[in-house]
Amino acid sequence: MSRTPVNPARFLSDLHALRAFGGDSATKGVRRRALSEADIAARDWLARRIAEAGLEPRFDALGNLFGLAEGRSLLIGSHSDTQPEGGWLDGALGVIAALEIARAARETGGPAISVANFQDEEGRFGALTGSSVWAGKLSMEDADKLVATDGTAFVAARAALGDRVCDAVDPGRFTGFLEMHIEQGPTLHMSGEAVGVVTGIVGLRQVQVTVRGQQNHAGTTPMAHRRDAFTVAARIATALPERFANIVTPQSVWTIGHIVLHPGASSVVPGRAEFSLQWRDIDSDRLDRMEAAIMGLLSDMAAETGCEVTPERLRHDLAPMPMDAGMQAALSQAAEAVAPGRWRAMPSGALHDASNLAALMPVGMLFVPSIGGISHDFAEDTDEADLVTGLQVLAEAAARLA
Amino acid sequence: MSRTPVNPARFLSDLHALRAFGGDSATKGVRRRALSEADIAARDWLARRIAEAGLEPRFDALGNLFGLAEGRSLLIGSHSDTQPEGGWLDGALGVIAALEIARAARETGGPAISVANFQDEEGRFGALTGSSVWAGKLSMEDADKLVATDGTAFVAARAALGDRVCDAVDPGRFTGFLEMHIEQGPTLHMSGEAVGVVTGIVGLRQVQVTVRGQQNHAGTTPMAHRRDAFTVAARIATALPERFANIVTPQSVWTIGHIVLHPGASSVVPGRAEFSLQWRDIDSDRLDRMEAAIMGLLSDMAAETGCEVTPERLRHDLAPMPMDAGMQAALSQAAEAVAPGRWRAMPSGALHDASNLAALMPVGMLFVPSIGGISHDFAEDTDEADLVTGLQVLAEAAARLA
Numbered sequence: 109m110s111r112t113p114v115n116p117a118r119f120l121s122d123l124h125a126l127r128a129f130g131g132d133s134a135t136k137g138v139r140r141r142a143l144s145e146a147d148i149a150a151r152d153w154l155a156r157r158i159a160e161a162g163l164e165p166r167f168d169a170l171g172n173l174f175g176l177a178e179g180r181s182l183l184i185g186s187h188s189d190t191q192p193e194g195g196w197l198d199g200a201l202g203v204i205a206a207l208e209i210a211r212a213a214r215e216t217g218g219p220a221i222s223v224a225n226f227q228d229e230e231g232r233f234g235a236l237t238g239s240s241v242w243a244g245k246l247s248m249e250d251a252d253k254l255v256a257t258d259g260t261a262f263v264a265a266r267a268a269l270g271d272r273v274c275d276a277v278d279p280g281r282f283t284g285f286l287e288m289h290i291e292q293g294p295t296l297h298m299s300g301e302a303v304g305v306v307t308g309i310v311g312l313r314q315v316q317v318t319v320r321g322q323q324n325h326a327g328t329t330p331m332a333h334r335r336d337a338f339t340v341a342a343r344i345a346t347a348l349p350e351r352f353a354n355i356v357t358p359q360s361v362w363t364i365g366h367i368v369l370h371p372g373a374s375s376v377v378p379g380r381a382e383f384s385l386q387w388r389d390i391d392s393d394r395l396d397r398m399e400a401a402i403m404g405l406l407s408d409m410a411a412e413t414g415c416e417v418t419p420e421r422l423r424h425d426l427a428p429m430p431m432d433a434g435m436q437a438a439l440s441q442a443a444e445a446v447a448p449g450r451w452r453a454m455p456s457g458a459l460h461d462a463s464n465l466a467a468l469m470p471v472g473m474l475f476v477p478s479i480g481g482i483s484h485d486f487a488e489d490t491d492e493a494d495l496v497t498g499l500q501v502l503a504e505a506a507a508r509l510a
Numbered sequence: 511m512s513r514t515p516v517n518p519a520r521f522l523s524d525l526h527a528l529r530a531f532g533g534d535s536a537t538k539g540v541r542r543r544a545l546s547e548a549d550i551a552a553r554d555w556l557a558r559r560i561a562e563a564g565l566e567p568r569f570d571a572l573g574n575l576f577g578l579a580e581g582r583s584l585l586i587g588s589h590s591d592t593q594p595e596g597g598w599l600d601g602a603l604g605v606i607a608a609l610e611i612a613r614a615a616r617e618t619g620g621p622a623i624s625v626a627n628f629q630d631e632e633g634r635f636g637a638l639t640g641s642s643v644w645a646g647k648l649s650m651e652d653a654d655k656l657v658a659t660d661g662t663a664f665v666a667a668r669a670a671l672g673d674r675v676c677d678a679v680d681p682g683r684f685t686g687f688l689e690m691h692i693e694q695g696p697t698l699h700m701s702g703e704a705v706g707v708v709t710g711i712v713g714l715r716q717v718q719v720t721v722r723g724q725q726n727h728a729g730t731t732p733m734a735h736r737r738d739a740f741t742v743a744a745r746i747a748t749a750l751p752e753r754f755a756n757i758v759t760p761q762s763v764w765t766i767g768h769i770v771l772h773p774g775a776s777s778v779v780p781g782r783a784e785f786s787l788q789w790r791d792i793d794s795d796r797l798d799r800m801e802a803a804i805m806g807l808l809s810d811m812a813a814e815t816g817c818e819v820t821p822e823r824l825r826h827d828l829a830p831m832p833m834d835a836g837m838q839a840a841l842s843q844a845a846e847a848v849a850p851g852r853w854r855a856m857p858s859g860a861l862h863d864a865s866n867l868a869a870l871m872p873v874g875m876l877f878v879p880s881i882g883g884i885s886h887d888f889a890e891d892t893d894e895a896d897l898v899t900g901l902q903v904l905a906e907a908a909a910r911l912a
Binding site: 293295310329331338343345346359376378384484 | 693694695696697700712714716726727728729730731732733734735738740741743744745747748751760761762763764765766767768769771774775776777778779780786788790858859860861883885886
């Protein structure tokens with residue numbers, strides 16, 4: 109089907125071999141937190157496979173592991189650390205696909221391709237820690253201050269790398285970056301398509317909303333005299349779809365994932381409600397229009413209910429990150445060549461290391477389906493046929509870019 | 511104005527004297543938890559005032575304190591324990607009013623009136639603990655198993671009563687029970703009326719509702735594919751007023767006072783929401799109809815959203831407790847005599863010791879206004895003129911009943 113020389117059986121075999129590091133015995137799931145024993149053992153195994161492929165394995169001080177081709181090269185990769193109870197594919201898929209493509213290219217005299225396996229993408233310590241430092245978005249000093257929820261400091265955890273650590277890798281030696289990842293959503297699985305060419309990584313904004321009403325006795329306070337903070341929060345949640353109706357697309361999302369009531373007792377009318385409201389879209393203007401609709405709703409609700417409604421905009425906004433046009437074109441042509449009519453262009457609703465690398469070089473991303481849209485869960489899975497199709501599309505795109 | 515011989519100045523003076531036990535220095539508020547040092551000291555002071563009035567002070571094993579007239583008598587009273595940060599009136603008002611009415615009756619050759627000061631009405635250990643045991647609704651063995659949130663067991667706390675404890679008081683010696691209390695709601699304060707004759711204590715029902723949807727990534731899961739447990743909870747809260755529209759009266763109330771989302775993170779679509787839903791009304795049939803409306807709404811929401819919506823009915827329902835018709839008539843006539851046109855009949859939205867005593871004897875209750883509807887707070891207060899009017903209405907009713 110494809111002109112690329114990759115070996116699907118060897119690719120799947122390596123993918124299953126990587127799963128053994130931190131693999132759950134009862135499921136396909138994996139526990140391989142960044143810089144845990146399982147994570148470092150997995151990276152040591154990968155370093156050996158990289159060396160066997162004739163590439164130079166190189167750990168940096170963060171535990172990012174590269175497999176370097178000589179001279180300038182195209183970088184392909186992702187991350188092999190997982191959530192506390194993660195899936196077997198997630199970032200591991202992109203790392204092993206990179207290994208196979210770089211190895212096959214080397215065996216067949218193909219283009220120079222290097223491999224990347226970033227550290228702590230899943231945020232045991234920070235979020236995308238390894239690629240953030242490598243891309244210059246986070247200083248090593250600030251990374252070293254990060255502390256995991258189990259109390260482990262990043263600086264202490266990375267000391268376990270010992271004499272593996274070599275000089276940092278210069279991003280200037282790479283011509284671009286490709287990342288393959290599972291979709292982590294249901295779109296490709298539901299449409300029956302094999303791959304998705306990512307147009308960009310969606311932006312994210314969040315407000316922390318505080319509703320201040322009047323705490324009261326739940327027996328003696330008539331409904332007409334209440335200023336019930338939860339009722340106001342519920343009305344805000346319920347009114348959002350209508351307020352967004354002429355603004356959003358089917359790919360816009362918003363979420364209230366956390367709420368706390370004060371005092372939080374079944375016999376007390378809540379005097380205060382605090383909740384998070386997060387929204388994501390690929391388009392900055394649309395993020396602005398959603399924000400204006402939210403602020404308008406909050407202020408209307410305050411006027412209507414007599415409650416004080418205070419939004420605090422969180423600082424860690426993420427701007428939408430478009431993928432490089434040339435990379436998208438190469439991936440689209442490759443997808444059409446390998447899986448004609450069985451692919452789509454789509455945004456990524458989740459963050460990826462590619463988002464950090466876009467500041468350094470042209471970046472492209474490819475998705476394969478997630479069965480049932482499930483990720484960050486032992487039950488995460490993808491048909492092996494789709495994994496192989498993804499490998500072949502990525503290899504074909506790499507060949508076109510080289 | 512009134513034919514009753516009570517002494518308003520002495521009544522107010524005693525009320526302020528009681529406030530000194532556990533009184534907050536900066537406000538009118540009081541900290542006098544059941545069986546604390548301040549509570550026992552206050553009861554010792556009251557026992558001396560009872561003896562000075564020529565009544566027999568009698569502690570029972572729970573710390574309930576009676577001031578007994580000879581022979582059969584009308585019992586008047588309430589409780590002097592408070593919330594952790596309570597108001598100065600609450601139950602103390604009813605205890606001191608009883609003292610003044612019993613004392614004045616004794617001085618002037620009036621009817622035989624006894625005084626009651628129940629223990630732990632405010633639920634440091636249980637809820638209405640003293641009157642519940644006295645009325646036979648709770649066994650002493652079960653009461654002794656109660657433990658306060660600070661770890662103190664009831665059985666250990668009541669040991670501090672030492673040799674104060676005498677034989678239990680036989681409820682059969684009383685012809686009825688009258689309780690005066692602050693309203694704890696805004697109705698009388700807003701209408702400008704001086705007293706409320708309580709028609710009954712509202713019933714209370716509660717369900718613990720669990721909504722089970724699908725936990726998902728808040729970036730990768732399109733809105734159309736979400737089963738967001740919080741969205742369903744918010745829609746339930748918002749739909750309740752319409753579902754209740756043809757069922758409730760202005761005195762029906764319902765409250766969602768507590769909600770927890772799982773996993774409760776701003777970047778995760780909530781897979782589960784658990785919330786309390788409590789409703790109260792004076793009429794059992796209306797409580798039934800409200801329950802049917804709630805169950806209909808929950809089941810419609812489950813059908814409409816594909817989420818599982820499970821109501822767990824809590825066992826500690828409280829049935830509405832009507833006040834005795836003769837007691838209501840005496841209080842109403844007394845109110846019209848003392849404060850013509852400035853009183854109303856009304857239900858009590860809060861629980862009181864009177865609710866327990868209704869199983870033993872005819873019971874009546876009288877409310878005075880709460881400024882701003884505030885209670886269980888240092889800021890709780892009532893105009894002294896209204897306190898005196900309440901005292902006079904209660905004394906007049908006692909005279910009519912004797």
